[in-house]
Amino acid sequence: MTPPPGEPAHPTPTEILRARGLRATTARIAIIEALRAAEHPTVEALHRAVAPLGIALTTVYRTLETLEHAGVVWAIHVPETGRTYHVGTHPPHAHLLCESCGRLEDLEGVPPAADWAVPEGFSVAHVQVTVFGTCAACRDAPPA
Amino acid sequence: MTPPPGEPAHPTPTEILRARGLRATTARIAIIEALRAAEHPTVEALHRAVAPLGIALTTVYRTLETLEHAGVVWAIHVPETGRTYHVGTHPPHAHLLCESCGRLEDLEGVPPAADWAVPEGFSVAHVQVTVFGTCAACRDAPPA
């Protein structure tokens, strides 16, 4: 599961793919890079980013599905925006969503799942935390 | 925001609606009741529940949108299943999702958002926590 010590904290897309037994194709590499470049892109945004390379929307969907099953990326449902994706290489973290401006940020310092009352026998694979609310900027200056 | 002390812990659908300035119509009441009866229904399941009363799918969609904006219900995106909804009248709690059998359960004992490193000035409206993994039953007896 966990890469052996000595591995870089930011493995290359190729390394990520090879580690899961997936082929390192142009499309997959580009999509992982786009996923890292954008904060929390939608499928559409991701496609816009890789379309110049000749990558089809279909491939974006198929690749995201593959990567999601492989535990490389995670999907979050954002009201008004729809599905967004993010790479799962960071340490466990939460997401902070401003319902006013729609901005989604990472939030560190989430207590480990062990702190919660997870029933005995349930094996935790991943924890997703989203905090909804209004960011300081939007409280001070509501968007037009 | 918070109902005055003395209010029942389980306000009736009508009370919930009136409190937000929404009309207490047959369709809305039925949908809130169905939402409570089912654990974490999809739009489709919800519609099946209220269809016998002559409530159209369109109305289910429109009502859920209204209720979501009013902070009465919350949507969770479940992989493989899609959007599911739950009423937000319980105390803050997490969701436990078994990726094998797809069962979604409530999980109490989630630390308050204040424990996390939410930036100053961000006002928290709601916290959504989902723990992904495999439940004990599925580890012992993988589904067919």
Next chain:
DNA sequence: CTACTTGCAAACTCTTTGCACCATA
């Protein structure tokens, strides 16, 4: 009585699938 809701049906958008060609290992 007036404004808000609903049902019906059609329109749309997003997502998935089949098949032939191409690229990775």
Next chain:
DNA sequence: TATGGTGCAAAGAGTTTGCAAGTAG
């Protein structure tokens, strides 16, 4: 070279919208 991935185009689902009739306040 063999297996698996990709593009294109079309099919399929799920979701949204317009409008006339019905209902809560």
